[in-house]
Amino acid sequence: xxxxxxxxxxxxxxxxxxxxxxxxxxxxxxxxxxxxxxxxxxxxxxxxxxxxxxxxxxxxxxxxxxxxxxxxxxxxxxxxxxxxxxxxxxxxxxxxxxxxxxxxxxxxxxxxxxxxxxxxxxxxxxxxxxxxxxxxxxxxxxxxxxxxxxxxxxxxxxxxxxxxxxxxxxxxxxxxxxxxxxxxxxxxxxxxxxxxxxxxxxxxxxxxxxxxxxxxxxxxxxxxxxxxxxxxxxxxxxxxxxxxxxxxxxxxxxxxxxxxxxxxxxxxxxxxxxxxxxxxxxxxxxxxxxxxxxxxxxxxxxxxxxxxxxxxxxxxxx
Ligand SMILES: *Cc1c(COP(=O)(O)O)cnc(C)c1O
Numbered sequence: 001x002x003x004x005x006x007x008x009x010x011x012x013x014x015x016x017x018x019x020x021x022x023x024x025x026x027x028x029x030x031x032x033x034x035x036x037x038x039x040x041x042x043x044x045x046x047x048x049x050x051x052x053x054x055x056x057x058x059x060x061x062x063x064x065x066x067x068x069x070x071x072x073x074x075x076x077x078x079x080x081x082x083x084x085x086x087x088x089x090x091x092x093x094x095x096x097x098x099x100x101x102x103x104x105x106x107x108x109x110x111x112x113x114x115x116x117x118x119x120x121x122x123x124x125x126x127x128x129x130x131x132x133x134x135x136x137x138x139x140x141x142x143x144x145x146x147x148x149x150x151x152x153x154x155x156x157x158x159x160x161x162x163x164x165x166x167x168x169x170x171x172x173x174x175x176x177x178x179x180x181x182x183x184x185x186x187x188x189x190x191x192x193x194x195x196x197x198x199x200x201x202x203x204x205x206x207x208x209x210x211x212x213x214x215x216x217x218x219x220x221x222x223x224x225x226x227x228x229x230x231x232x233x234x235x236x237x238x239x240x241x242x243x244x245x246x247x248x249x250x251x252x253x254x255x256x257x258x259x260x261x262x263x264x265x266x267x268x269x270x271x272x273x274x275x276x277x278x279x280x281x282x283x284x285x286x287x288x289x290x291x292x293x294x295x296x297x298x299x300x301x302x303x304x305x306x307x308x309x310x311x312x313x314x315x316x317x318x
Pocket of ligand 1: 306
């Protein structure tokens with residue numbers, strides 16, 4: 001299904017996932033609406049197993065693999081939720097899973113991965129070095145190397161989140177999606193074009209890691225410094241497959257800074273009793289940063305994840 005990913009792939013993923021994941025809730029909170037000056041629907045991917053929307057992609061990928069491919073196992077590279085998604089799905093489908101993480105990965109994340117039964121390999125100073133090592137391990141073991149951004153099954157799986165959103169609220173004016181590699185935003189474009197063509201799809205990235213934003217603006221994948229503190233949004237390059245879908249489907253792309261994301265994280269805690277990790281609060285941060293753009297409208301913000309670190313939780317008090 002590479003490069004020709006269609007809505008039919010998302011619909012097939014929905015069937016695959018039906019036995020594994022219930023639909024997540026989407027609520028609005030009057031106190032939050034009052035601050036935002038809009039009707040804000042928070043889509044709660046923070047309540048997924050492993051705490052983030054990516055599990056939809058991991059399960060879809062594993063469910064679609066031939067048995068002999070599962071037996072040979074999977075290798076991927078990540079510092080965060082992508083790794084947990086692949087590890088969770090591999091455990092369910094009985095596939096060996098190896099994740100290469102930079103030496104700087106936090107002890108909590110390594111522990112979470114090992115608890116899911118994955119092999120965590122710590123290698124190199126950054127994600128680019130981890131990626132190169134993962135490629136070597138995959139070749140040596142004849143295992144499947146899983147790119148976090150350019151794997152069509154992952155996009156098809158995360159697209160199911162947008163089917164749920166547009167089925168629940170066909171009347172949305174906009175949906176705001178945080179971007180790292182862009183799988184979520186690309187899937188949102190694909191599903192909106194089919195189910196809610198009048199709904200604007202707005203992406204948001206941290207100004208401190210703007211590779212996806214600049215790739216979208218330039219119309220070609222570029223590399224940029226990767227300095228955000230917000231894990232789920234930390235990427236240093238554009239990914240071809242999601243960029244290709246975003247190029248035609250995205251209405252707009254906004255940047256917010258890490259401080260605005262932190263403020264939105266606090267607001268979700270105080271006004272929506274929701275624990276979001278930074279990336280999970282970025283969509284709300286984008287709405288708050290441009291009140292005129294969203295005033296009086298019905299806007300879905302995807303709370304993509306709830307895996308806040310101990311330091312993030314401590315900072316919620318202000
Ligand atoms: C991965 C991730 C994102 C970014 O998603 P992409 O599909 O990589 O753009 C946003 N939020 C959270 C919580 C994530 O884990």
